[in-house]
Amino acid sequence: MADPKKMLNEFMGGLQSFEKEAPEQTKAFMNLLGASYKEGALSTKTKEIISVAVGTYNRCEYCIVFHVYKALEAGATKEEIIEAAMVAVAFGGGPSMAYSVTLVKESIDAFLPEFEK
Template sequence: MNQPTHSSTEAALQHYKEGLGAFTQKIPAVAEKFNAFTEACFQEGALSQKEKQLIALGISLATQDEYCTIYHTKGCIDQGATEQEILEACSVAVAFAGGAAMSQAVTLVQECIAELTTKH
Protein backbone atom coordinates (compact mmCIF):
# COMPACT_ATOMS: atom_id res chain seq x y z
CA MET A 1 0.00 0.00 0.00
CA ASN A 2 1.26 3.45 -0.84
CA GLN A 3 1.19 5.80 2.10
CA PRO A 4 1.41 9.57 2.03
CA THR A 5 4.93 10.78 2.61
CA HIS A 6 3.88 14.21 3.84
CA SER A 7 4.77 15.79 7.14
CA SER A 8 1.39 17.38 7.65
CA THR A 9 -2.27 16.68 7.33
CA GLU A 10 -2.80 19.71 5.09
CA ALA A 11 -0.05 18.55 2.70
CA ALA A 12 -1.64 15.10 2.42
CA LEU A 13 -5.06 16.63 1.73
CA GLN A 14 -3.55 18.91 -0.92
CA HIS A 15 -1.75 15.97 -2.53
CA TYR A 16 -5.05 14.07 -2.74
CA LYS A 17 -6.86 17.08 -4.25
CA GLU A 18 -4.14 17.52 -6.86
CA GLY A 19 -4.28 13.84 -7.80
CA LEU A 20 -8.06 13.91 -8.02
CA GLY A 21 -7.88 17.02 -10.20
CA ALA A 22 -5.45 15.38 -12.61
CA PHE A 23 -7.56 12.20 -12.72
CA THR A 24 -10.69 14.27 -13.36
CA GLN A 25 -9.03 15.99 -16.34
CA LYS A 26 -7.99 12.64 -17.81
CA ILE A 27 -11.19 10.68 -17.16
CA PRO A 28 -13.91 13.24 -16.40
CA ALA A 29 -16.92 10.94 -16.87
CA VAL A 30 -15.66 8.46 -14.28
CA ALA A 31 -14.58 11.13 -11.81
CA GLU A 32 -17.84 13.04 -12.12
CA LYS A 33 -19.92 9.91 -11.54
CA PHE A 34 -17.77 8.87 -8.58
CA ASN A 35 -17.99 12.35 -7.05
CA ALA A 36 -21.78 12.49 -7.53
CA PHE A 37 -22.19 9.04 -5.94
CA THR A 38 -19.95 9.95 -3.00
CA GLU A 39 -21.77 13.24 -2.44
CA ALA A 40 -25.11 11.40 -2.42
CA CYS A 41 -23.78 8.88 0.12
CA PHE A 42 -22.69 11.62 2.53
CA GLN A 43 -25.86 13.74 2.37
CA GLU A 44 -27.92 14.12 5.51
CA GLY A 45 -30.49 11.35 5.78
CA ALA A 46 -31.54 8.90 8.48
CA LEU A 47 -27.91 9.23 9.58
CA SER A 48 -26.38 12.64 10.12
CA GLN A 49 -23.39 13.78 8.10
CA LYS A 50 -21.33 13.56 11.29
CA GLU A 51 -22.36 9.94 11.83
CA LYS A 52 -21.51 9.12 8.22
CA GLN A 53 -18.06 10.70 8.60
CA LEU A 54 -17.45 8.69 11.78
CA ILE A 55 -18.42 5.50 9.95
CA ALA A 56 -16.16 6.39 7.03
CA LEU A 57 -13.27 7.04 9.42
CA GLY A 58 -13.74 3.61 10.97
CA ILE A 59 -13.80 1.94 7.56
CA SER A 60 -10.71 3.90 6.51
CA LEU A 61 -8.83 2.64 9.54
CA ALA A 62 -9.99 -0.94 9.07
CA THR A 63 -8.92 -0.92 5.40
CA GLN A 64 -5.63 0.87 6.15
CA ASP A 65 -6.41 3.72 3.73
CA GLU A 66 -4.23 6.50 5.05
CA TYR A 67 -5.49 9.24 2.71
CA CYS A 68 -9.11 8.45 3.59
CA THR A 69 -8.23 8.31 7.28
CA ILE A 70 -6.90 11.86 7.03
CA TYR A 71 -9.78 13.02 4.84
CA HIS A 72 -12.48 11.57 7.08
CA THR A 73 -10.83 12.69 10.31
CA LYS A 74 -11.11 16.19 8.85
CA GLY A 75 -14.70 15.41 7.82
CA CYS A 76 -15.52 14.39 11.39
CA ILE A 77 -14.07 17.62 12.75
CA ASP A 78 -15.80 19.70 10.07
CA GLN A 79 -19.12 18.07 11.03
CA GLY A 80 -18.61 18.92 14.70
CA ALA A 81 -17.44 15.57 16.05
CA THR A 82 -15.63 15.82 19.34
CA GLU A 83 -12.27 14.21 19.95
CA GLN A 84 -14.03 11.66 22.18
CA GLU A 85 -16.49 10.75 19.40
CA ILE A 86 -13.64 10.37 16.91
CA LEU A 87 -11.60 8.18 19.24
CA GLU A 88 -14.63 6.02 20.05
CA ALA A 89 -15.22 5.49 16.31
CA CYS A 90 -11.55 4.53 16.06
CA SER A 91 -12.02 2.08 18.92
CA VAL A 92 -14.82 0.30 17.06
CA ALA A 93 -12.56 0.00 13.99
CA VAL A 94 -9.79 -1.40 16.18
CA ALA A 95 -12.22 -4.00 17.58
CA PHE A 96 -12.67 -5.28 14.03
CA ALA A 97 -9.27 -4.68 12.45
CA GLY A 98 -6.90 -5.09 15.38
CA GLY A 99 -3.40 -3.77 15.75
CA ALA A 100 -3.07 -2.31 12.25
CA ALA A 101 -6.05 -0.01 12.88
CA MET A 102 -4.81 0.76 16.38
CA SER A 103 -1.44 1.90 15.07
CA GLN A 104 -3.15 4.41 12.77
CA ALA A 105 -5.61 5.55 15.45
CA VAL A 106 -2.92 6.31 18.01
CA THR A 107 -0.67 8.08 15.53
CA LEU A 108 -2.25 9.45 12.36
CA VAL A 109 -5.73 10.20 13.70
CA GLN A 110 -4.43 11.91 16.83
CA GLU A 111 -1.96 13.93 14.74
CA CYS A 112 -4.79 14.99 12.43
CA ILE A 113 -6.97 16.02 15.35
CA ALA A 114 -4.15 18.07 16.83
CA GLU A 115 -3.33 19.79 13.53
CA LEU A 116 -6.89 20.40 12.40
CA THR A 117 -8.37 21.55 15.69
CA THR A 118 -5.65 24.15 16.22
CA LYS A 119 -6.74 25.74 12.92
CA HIS A 120 -10.42 26.03 13.89
Protein backbone atom coordinates in the same frame (compact mmCIF):
# COMPACT_ATOMS: atom_id res chain seq x y z
CA MET B 1 5.70 11.70 11.13
CA ALA B 2 2.87 12.23 8.65
CA ASP B 3 1.69 15.65 7.57
CA PRO B 4 -2.12 15.36 7.38
CA LYS B 5 -2.58 18.74 5.74
CA LYS B 6 -0.11 17.85 3.00
CA MET B 7 -1.80 14.48 2.54
CA LEU B 8 -5.24 16.09 2.31
CA ASN B 9 -3.93 18.55 -0.27
CA GLU B 10 -2.29 15.73 -2.24
CA PHE B 11 -5.54 13.79 -2.25
CA MET B 12 -7.68 16.73 -3.26
CA GLY B 13 -5.14 17.73 -5.91
CA GLY B 14 -5.14 14.20 -7.24
CA LEU B 15 -8.92 14.24 -7.54
CA GLN B 16 -8.77 17.54 -9.40
CA SER B 17 -6.12 16.31 -11.81
CA PHE B 18 -8.10 13.13 -12.44
CA GLU B 19 -11.05 15.27 -13.46
CA LYS B 20 -8.95 16.04 -16.56
CA GLU B 21 -7.66 12.49 -17.05
CA ALA B 22 -10.87 10.57 -16.40
CA PRO B 23 -13.66 13.14 -16.20
CA GLU B 24 -16.63 10.80 -16.47
CA GLN B 25 -15.40 8.37 -13.81
CA THR B 26 -14.20 11.09 -11.46
CA LYS B 27 -17.53 12.90 -11.76
CA ALA B 28 -19.39 9.65 -11.08
CA PHE B 29 -17.25 9.03 -7.98
CA MET B 30 -17.82 12.55 -6.71
CA ASN B 31 -21.57 12.22 -7.33
CA LEU B 32 -21.58 8.97 -5.35
CA LEU B 33 -19.80 10.70 -2.47
CA GLY B 34 -22.25 13.59 -2.58
CA ALA B 35 -25.26 11.29 -2.55
CA SER B 36 -23.82 9.03 0.14
CA TYR B 37 -22.86 11.78 2.57
CA LYS B 38 -25.91 14.03 2.39
CA GLU B 39 -28.21 14.25 5.38
CA GLY B 40 -30.64 11.35 5.59
CA ALA B 41 -31.61 8.76 8.17
CA LEU B 42 -28.01 9.22 9.35
CA SER B 43 -26.48 12.63 9.71
CA THR B 44 -23.48 13.64 7.64
CA LYS B 45 -21.49 13.76 10.89
CA THR B 46 -22.41 10.16 11.68
CA LYS B 47 -21.52 9.06 8.16
CA GLU B 48 -18.13 10.76 8.42
CA ILE B 49 -17.47 9.12 11.80
CA ILE B 50 -18.34 5.75 10.24
CA SER B 51 -15.95 6.60 7.40
CA VAL B 52 -13.15 7.23 9.87
CA ALA B 53 -13.72 3.75 11.28
CA VAL B 54 -13.84 2.16 7.82
CA GLY B 55 -10.72 4.01 6.70
CA THR B 56 -8.94 2.96 9.88
CA TYR B 57 -10.02 -0.65 9.51
CA ASN B 58 -8.79 -0.67 5.90
CA ARG B 59 -5.58 1.15 6.80
CA CYS B 60 -6.20 3.74 4.07
CA GLU B 61 -4.08 6.71 5.07
CA TYR B 62 -5.69 9.17 2.66
CA CYS B 63 -9.16 7.97 3.68
CA ILE B 64 -8.32 8.54 7.33
CA VAL B 65 -6.99 12.04 6.73
CA PHE B 66 -9.90 13.03 4.47
CA HIS B 67 -12.63 11.65 6.71
CA VAL B 68 -11.16 12.97 9.97
CA TYR B 69 -11.17 16.37 8.29
CA LYS B 70 -14.73 15.93 7.02
CA ALA B 71 -15.92 14.57 10.39
CA LEU B 72 -14.50 17.58 12.18
CA GLU B 73 -16.04 19.82 9.53
CA ALA B 74 -19.40 18.12 10.18
CA GLY B 75 -19.14 18.77 13.92
CA ALA B 76 -17.62 15.57 15.27
CA THR B 77 -15.55 15.81 18.42
CA LYS B 78 -12.07 14.44 18.99
CA GLU B 79 -13.57 11.90 21.39
CA GLU B 80 -16.12 10.70 18.82
CA ILE B 81 -13.42 10.26 16.19
CA ILE B 82 -11.10 8.39 18.60
CA GLU B 83 -13.96 6.15 19.72
CA ALA B 84 -14.81 5.30 16.10
CA ALA B 85 -11.18 4.46 15.42
CA MET B 86 -11.07 2.22 18.49
CA VAL B 87 -14.14 0.33 17.30
CA ALA B 88 -12.32 -0.30 14.03
CA VAL B 89 -9.24 -1.51 15.89
CA ALA B 90 -11.31 -3.84 18.06
CA PHE B 91 -13.12 -5.18 15.00
CA GLY B 92 -10.11 -5.56 12.75
CA GLY B 93 -8.55 -8.52 14.53
CA GLY B 94 -11.51 -10.89 14.59
CA PRO B 95 -12.46 -11.04 10.90
CA SER B 96 -8.89 -11.72 9.82
CA MET B 97 -8.68 -14.64 12.23
CA ALA B 98 -12.11 -15.95 11.24
CA TYR B 99 -11.26 -16.02 7.54
CA SER B 100 -7.82 -17.55 8.23
CA VAL B 101 -9.13 -20.51 10.23
CA THR B 102 -11.99 -21.18 7.84
CA LEU B 103 -11.81 -20.09 4.20
CA VAL B 104 -8.01 -19.78 3.89
CA LYS B 105 -7.45 -23.15 5.55
CA GLU B 106 -10.18 -24.79 3.48
CA SER B 107 -8.76 -23.34 0.25
CA ILE B 108 -5.27 -24.63 1.05
CA ASP B 109 -6.67 -28.06 1.83
CA ALA B 110 -8.61 -28.05 -1.43
CA PHE B 111 -5.91 -26.76 -3.80
CA LEU B 112 -2.63 -28.04 -2.35
CA PRO B 113 -3.08 -31.60 -3.59
CA GLU B 114 -3.11 -30.30 -7.19
CA PHE B 115 0.42 -28.92 -6.73
CA GLU B 116 1.98 -31.81 -4.83
CA LYS B 117 2.13 -34.08 -7.90
